[in-house]
Amino acid sequence: MAPLLFPQIFLQVLRLFFLIPDGEIHPILTAEHDRFAWVDPKQPLSEEMRKDVGDVFARYCEHEGIVVSADVPRAHEGFGLIQVFTGNGKGKTTAALGEAIRALGAGKRVGIVYFDKGGDHYSERRFLQSLVLSTTGCQLRAVSYVATGRDRMDLSTGRFDFSITEADRTEAERGLQAARDFFEEGRDLVILDEVNSTVSLGMIDEQAVLDLLDEKPEKIEVVMTGRAAPASFLARAHLVTDMRLRKHYFYSGVKAREGLDY
């Protein structure tokens, strides 16, 4: 017993000195995980494997507080689920754009609504624009985007306007309408970029977004990005990824860099 206790005591002492937040270290499941380092999601699992994976996953869920969506049919195939990318770390919008590229590569049609992102500072839009132009003439373009929100960046001073005004609320409403239009057009993937933060900052009601999700046609996949996603979005989603901030050059004084951060 004593040798088993020692690492625990050692960790507690370490925590006291280095203020390691609880939950930072996950030594418990490593051995079990090694057995399932890679399970090919395209292959059906044998009954025996299904049970083994199920057991390990159940313990993992308990340890990490993961909730399995009860409303996804086990045999769900294709588009139609809801994903949320939230958290304080970098990578939410770019992960959504990565999925857009993947969907386009698979011949799917994508609609992107940018919330609270007016202005012309976002380099990916130049690329998206070129895709839109290359498919102009087609009745239904493979990718379209609608940018809503004020331009918060004052290029002459470099200052960012954090205020929330009536114009922001009107623009956010326009974003919701754009999403509805994409639903009506039957886009396979609809990305609501920064919708989480737009809600948490009070520009649109949480309920208005939940109502939008209720209107989502069955086969359309929705990706919602932005910090501080409300609990109701996490509950509604079938996938939640919390981008966790571990380091960011911004805090060392490196400003946002064109082509990487915008």
Ligand code: ATP
């Ligand atoms: P990205 O668009 O690079 O995927 P993101 O969508 O995860 O980032 P946002 O919260 O939307 O991040 O912030 C947008 C901008 O802020 C981006 O330029 C991003 O690089 C930067 N950023 C992301 N995380 C942080 C952070 N923790 N501190 C400061 N800036 C950040």
Ligand code: MG
């Ligand atoms: Mg973002």
